[in-house]
Amino acid sequence: MSASLTDPFGRHISYLRVSVTDRCDFRCVYCMAENMNFLPRQDLLTLEELDRVCSAFITRGVKKIRLTGGEPLVRKGIMTLVESLSRHLQSGALEELTLTTNGSQLQKYVKDLVRHGVKRINVSVDTLDPDKFKAITRWGDLAKVQDGIKAAQDAGLAIKINAVALKGVNDAEIPAMIRWAHGQQMDLTLIETMPLGDIDGDRTDQYLPLSQVRASLLDQFTFADIPYKTGGPARYVAVKETGGRLGFITPLTHNFCESCNRVRLTCTGTLYMCLGQEDAADLRAPLRASEGDELLQQAISEAISRKPKGHDFIIDRAHNKPAVARHMSVTGG
Ligand code: SAM
Numbered sequence: 001m002s003a004s005l006t007d008p009f010g011r012h013i014s015y016l017r018v019s020v021t022d023r024c025d026f027r028c029v030y031c032m033a034e035n036m037n038f039l040p041r042q043d044l045l046t047l048e049e050l051d052r053v054c055s056a057f058i059t060r061g062v063k064k065i066r067l068t069g070g071e072p073l074v075r076k077g078i079m080t081l082v083e084s085l086s087r088h089l090q091s092g093a094l095e096e097l098t099l100t101t102n103g104s105q106l107q108k109y110v111k112d113l114v115r116h117g118v119k120r121i122n123v124s125v126d127t128l129d130p131d132k133f134k135a136i137t138r139w140g141d142l143a144k145v146q147d148g149i150k151a152a153q154d155a156g157l158a159i160k161i162n163a164v165a166l167k168g169v170n171d172a173e174i175p176a177m178i179r180w181a182h183g184q185q186m187d188l189t190l191i192e193t194m195p196l197g198d199i200d201g202d203r204t205d206q207y208l209p210l211s212q213v214r215a216s217l218l219d220q221f222t223f224a225d226i227p228y229k230t231g232g233p234a235r236y237v238a239v240k241e242t243g244g245r246l247g248f249i250t251p252l253t254h255n256f257c258e259s260c261n262r263v264r265l266t267c268t269g270t271l272y273m274c275l276g277q278e279d280a281a282d283l284r285a286p287l288r289a290s291e292g293d294e295l296l297q298q299a300i301s302e303a304i305s306r307k308p309k310g311h312d313f314i315i316d317r318a319h320n321k322p323a324v325a326r327h328m329s330v331t332g333g
Pocket of ligand 1: 024028030031068069070071072100101102103122123124162163164191192193194195196328
């Protein structure tokens with residue numbers, strides 16, 4: 001079976017995000033509770049199985065794969081998967097293999113990533129203040145992340161910084177983060193907090209609409225809308241004062257579902273057709289049921305035929321429960 005993947009709304013699925021582990025060495029306050037119950041290790045797909053599912057998607061026209069998590073670089077043996085997937089870059093079937101990371105392990109892996117054909121990565125940094133960084137991530141060390149970023153740049157990787165906009169936490173710092181990222185030739189993308197999974201606090205307190213942030217940034221910066229696209233949901237502007245690019249991911253203030261080209265695979269082989277809906281398809285059973293990929297391909301086709309039109313995220317005082325129970329670390333950010 002090699003027909004490409006088109007959903008009931010005519011959207012072509014060309015982008016697979018793979019959460020290779022739900023574990024993480026940080027505990028960001030908006031993402032996880034401090035004490036998390038992680039998936040039992042025996043439920044995880046092996047690295048070979050992850051490769052098989054990714055390859056099945058590539059056969060069906062997926063051109064971009066992003067490894068994420070949890071923290072993708074804490075999955076044991078992760079470079080084996082990166083190396084095996086790189087054969088699809090070499091053949092030209094896959095256009096981009098990339099990852100989203102918190103940067104804590106970058107120094108260790110950056111050379112291998114480059115060797116296996118990774119060209120760009122996203123690194124999540126919500127603040128440049130070391131104490132605040134510790135408070136947001138609970139367990140993280142900003143200096144280590146900055147060393148990782150430097151190592152990645154020295155090795156020639158292009159970097160995009162992702163920052164979640166958090167009310168009363170990093171909002172005053174956003175102009176400085178724009179100058180910092182652009183000063184080092186990195187794009188910066190701001191993300192709205194999404195109501196995914198129970199956390200220790202209340203999301204209504206953290207939620208900061210990016211429409212508001214954008215308006216307040218206009219006091220200091222001049223923005224020009226640009227058509228730049230990376231295959232993801234961010235909309236970009238060029239910032240005249242810095243010469244850099246600033247992205248906005250606005251699932252709440254401006255829903256981007258109409259152009260959604262993505263599906264998400266968890267480390268246990270569950271496929272989520274939408275980040276913000278509960279419906280999912282199990283790919284692990286068909287994967288393990290036979291050595292050939294026929295059952296797996298059927299399950300993928302069936303899943304894509306159920307991709308929903310969009311999500312229904314709302315955060316306000318009347319809706320302060322998560323839209324979906326699973327954390328971002330399960331589905332993969
Ligand atoms: N550990 C990696 C990292 O830190 O980038 C990859 C996984 S993390 C879940 C991916 C991205 O999702 C990060 O940029 C993180 O800040 C973001 N994220 C996590 N929970 C979120 C939420 N509830 N709303 C918005 N973004 C969230």
